[in-house]
Amino acid sequence: MNYLGIALEKPKVGVFGFTGCEGCQLQIANKEETLADLLGSIEVMNFRLISSDKHDGYDIAFVEGSITTDDEVARLKKIRDQAKILVAMGACACLGGVNNLRERFKLTDTVKEVYGTHPVDTGPVRKVADVVSVDIELPGCPISKPEFEWLVKHLILGLEPQFPQYSVCVECKQRMNTCVFDMGMICLGPVTRAGCNAVCPHNHLGCWGCRGPSDEANYESLLQIIEERGFSEEKLAERAHFFNAFSGIAALPILERSEN
Amino acid sequence: MKINFDTPINIEVEHIARVEGHGNIQIRIEDNKLAECTWEVVETPRFFEVMMKGLSIEMAPLLAARICGICSISHALVCARAAERALQIEIPETAKKVRLLAKHAETLQSHTLHLFFLVAPDFLNTGSVIPIAKTHPQVFEIATSLKGFANRASDLIAGRTSHPMVIKVGGMTQVPRKRQLRNLLDELEKTLPYLWETLDFFRDLTWPDFVRETEFVSLRGEGDYPFIGGDLLSSDGVRKSEDEYLSMTNEYLVDFSTSKLCKLSRDSLAVGALARLNNNYQGLHPKAKVVAETLNLKPPAHNPYFHNLAQLVECFHVMYESKDMLAELIDSDNSEYAASYEVKACQGVGAIEAPRGILYHYLQIDEAGVIERADCVIPTGQNHANIHFDLQELVPELAAKGMGEQEISKRAQMLVRAYDPCISCSVH
Numbered sequence: 001m002n003y004l005g006i007a008l009e010k011p012k013v014g015v016f017g018f019t020g021c022e023g024c025q026l027q028i029a030n031k032e033e034t035l036a037d038l039l040g041s042i043e044v045m046n047f048r049l050i051s052s053d054k055h056d057g058y059d060i061a062f063v064e065g066s067i068t069t070d071d072e073v074a075r076l077k078k079i080r081d082q083a084k085i086l087v088a089m090g091a092c093a094c095l096g097g098v099n100n101l102r103e104r105f106k107l108t109d110t111v112k113e114v115y116g117t118h119p120v121d122t123g124p125v126r127k128v129a130d131v132v133s134v135d136i137e138l139p140g141c142p143i144s145k146p147e148f149e150w151l152v153k154h155l156i157l158g159l160e161p162q163f164p165q166y167s168v169c170v171e172c173k174q175r176m177n178t179c180v181f182d183m184g185m186i187c188l189g190p191v192t193r194a195g196c197n198a199v200c201p202h203n204h205l206g207c208w209g210c211r212g213p214s215d216e217a218n219y220e221s222l223l224q225i226i227e228e229r230g231f232s233e234e235k236l237a238e239r240a241h242f243f244n245a246f247s248g249i250a251a252l253p254i255l256e257r258s259e260n
Numbered sequence: 261m262k263i264n265f266d267t268p269i270n271i272e273v274e275h276i277a278r279v280e281g282h283g284n285i286q287i288r289i290e291d292n293k294l295a296e297c298t299w300e301v302v303e304t305p306r307f308f309e310v311m312m313k314g315l316s317i318e319m320a321p322l323l324a325a326r327i328c329g330i331c332s333i334s335h336a337l338v339c340a341r342a343a344e345r346a347l348q349i350e351i352p353e354t355a356k357k358v359r360l361l362a363k364h365a366e367t368l369q370s371h372t373l374h375l376f377f378l379v380a381p382d383f384l385n386t387g388s389v390i391p392i393a394k395t396h397p398q399v400f401e402i403a404t405s406l407k408g409f410a411n412r413a414s415d416l417i418a419g420r421t422s423h424p425m426v427i428k429v430g431g432m433t434q435v436p437r438k439r440q441l442r443n444l445l446d447e448l449e450k451t452l453p454y455l456w457e458t459l460d461f462f463r464d465l466t467w468p469d470f471v472r473e474t475e476f477v478s479l480r481g482e483g484d485y486p487f488i489g490g491d492l493l494s495s496d497g498v499r500k501s502e503d504e505y506l507s508m509t510n511e512y513l514v515d516f517s518t519s520k521l522c523k524l525s526r527d528s529l530a531v532g533a534l535a536r537l538n539n540n541y542q543g544l545h546p547k548a549k550v551v552a553e554t555l556n557l558k559p560p561a562h563n564p565y566f567h568n569l570a571q572l573v574e575c576f577h578v579m580y581e582s583k584d585m586l587a588e589l590i591d592s593d594n595s596e597y598a599a600s601y602e603v604k605a606c607q608g609v610g611a612i613e614a615p616r617g618i619l620y621h622y623l624q625i626d627e628a629g630v631i632e633r634a635d636c637v638i639p640t641g642q643n644h645a646n647i648h649f650d651l652q653e654l655v656p657e658l659a660a661k662g663m664g665e666q667e668i669s670k671r672a673q674m675l676v677r678a679y680d681p682c683i684s685c686s687v688h
Contacts (some may be wrong), residue, residue: 014463015279016279017282017684018304019304019306020306020329020571020684021326021327021328021329021332021684022280022281022329022330022684023326023328023329023332023422023423024329025329025332026328026329026330026421026422027421027422029373029377030407030411030421031403031411032405032407032408032411033404033408035393035404036393036400036404039390039393040393044388044390048275048278049277049278049279049280049387050278050377050378050389050390051277051278051381051387051388051389051390051605052277052278052381052388052673053387054277054387063416065378067302068305068306069304072304077301089459097326098311098323098326099311100314101310101311101323102307102310102311102534104314105310105313109310110310111307113307113309114305114307114309114310115305115311115513118513119303120518121304121518122304122305122307124497141264141326141423144424148317149314167431176641199419199420199425200425202419202420203419203420203425203426203433203434204425204426204434204458205419205425205428206323208322209476235316238315238316238319239319242322242323256314
């Protein structure tokens with residue numbers, strides 16, 4: 001592989017899944033028109049979803065999913081030890097994602113509801129950075145394949161990836177979408193980091209914040225819009241905490257925890 | 261069963277590759293006896309039924325989609341259907357058609373991913389599809405053309421290939437414009453030759469010869485090949501309404517699986533492409549029937565490896581039925597695609613044929629439209645026990661034929677893979 005006449009080395013890549021839906025890993029196998037190029041520009045060392053070939057040692061490890069068991073902690077630490085760069089991939093890995101919705105309930109009640117008295121190995125939901133150091137967070141639920149390719153290109157070239165600092169609203173306006181607030185829906189586009197090309201508002205669904213907060217997000221202004229449009233705090237809370245993207249943001253209402 | 265095989269066999273496959281999620285195969289043959297043969301499901305639980313509680317009903321399809329990255333369209337649809345049946349919402353005809361189109365795109369995406377990326381490497385003696393891009397460029401081109409078309413169709417119809425945003429309680433948030441539908445139809449027609457080339461490739465493969473009589477469960481067709489809703493049918497003669505899904509699934513727990521297992525008239529049952537084909541063969545699109553005949557696939561087929569062939573037949577069914585539906589949608593008035601509704605305290609069940617088999621969701625909501633209880637029964641959860649019992653019959657057969665560890669391990673992994681298990685889904 002050549003870039004500006006300079007031979008580039010193929011990075012050794014591992015892709016790993018933890019507690020999640022494997023949808024982010026699946027995106028890597030999508031975008032078929034450039035799939036052969038992508039696979040040709042990296043050396044896949046370990047990618048269990050699509051390959052039974054297994055080797056150790058990674059320049060880049062992509063990690064999908066939340067961490068919920070001791071076994072997963074051990075497996076993740078082993079991956080961290082072998083990886084030069086560890087990328088947390090997708091909302092479950094970066095934020096805890098939808099898995100965090102069960103943190104509203106006591107773990108013992110949760111297990112009882114699904115498994116009764118049957119013992120099962122589980123634990124609190126942790127994002128990858130709660131367990132090991134993370135070098136890069138690739139956001140989204142699921143990740144976007146073009147952004148994955150963009151990141152891989154940067155890593156091959158040794159460039160630092162700069163994710164957009166601005167909000168989804170910028171990309172939404174660039175696509176000339178009708179504002180979903182004007183369609184009577186609630187939207188977190190004003191405070192969510194761009195990079196998804198406003199794919200949800202473009203499909204007439206308000207943003208859910210899967211990419212986490214944008215830099216210098218103006219929450220006061222969002223709250224003002226929410227109030228003006230007559231949406232309740234509960235509706236805002238369940239949306240803002242759907243992916244656990246805004247935990248710790250004092251300006252936003254919190255999602256109620258179960259008293260049971 | 262006495263195996264008559266002197267060398268002890270010890271096979272441990274940890275986290276079997278080329279399947280979705282985490283499962284292990286444990287096989288031990290000692291003193292001419294099968295000492296252990298287990299399909300272990302070790303996926304970590306996610307507790308979606310608990311996550312659902314306390315959320316508004318309109319969030320449910322969006323959360324349900326996150327159960328599975330591959331069949332998220334099915335999860336969103338079945339969840340919306342459960343809510344709509346609970347609230348007695350009649351969705352507009354256009355929404356019904358567009359939803360089925362989205363489902364067909366998902367089925368094509370899922371089946372082609374499975375057949376080419378997950379199964380074909382076993383036959384081409386590689387670990388993955390990656391070397392196939394170089395060694396068999398024409399196979400790679402067919403695979404990416406078909407899967408690419410399926411994904412672009414999902415993008416257009418459902419908004420995205422994983423975690424669709426257009427499926428909402430009451431219908432759709434939007435439907436494609438006529439110009440977009442015409443372009444999609446053009447692209448579909450250009451993709452059809454690749455589909456026929458797929459048949460050439462898979463027809464020439466030799467499938468393992470293994471038969472175990474199985475009870476197959478699916479939606480019940482009435483001259484059609486149903487994917488969304490209706491009565492439930494087992495090949496052993498059980499027939500139930502959609503609401504009676506619990507009596508078709510009978511979930512139970514075992515200590516070697518974090519997924520619940522299911523049974524009906526026997527120790528285990530099977531769902532998926534082969535179950536649908538066996539139960540609803542007459543409803544297949546005529547072109548798909550031609551393909552089934554070419555492959556010599558006739559109901560009742562009890563070789564589990566033929567799940568793969570049934571998937572191939574279904575690729576033809578969904579492509580040709582989509583072609584007909586696109587032509588219809590181009591000529592129809594598509595201006596109504598969502599029904600409005602009022603929330604009330606109620607409960608409802610939805611059943612749908614996801615790519616890997618029949619999928620059920622149940623929702624109970626309160627008078628404010630907040631979810632009080634949810635239940636999901638996943639296709640792979642219904643298949644796990646069948647995989648387990650298949651292995652217990654397959655392994656002694658192979659050992660009796662004198663096969664060694666390596667070959668038995670490969671056949672056992674191919675058997676698991678044939679069911680296209682979505683293990684993380686099953687341990688939702």
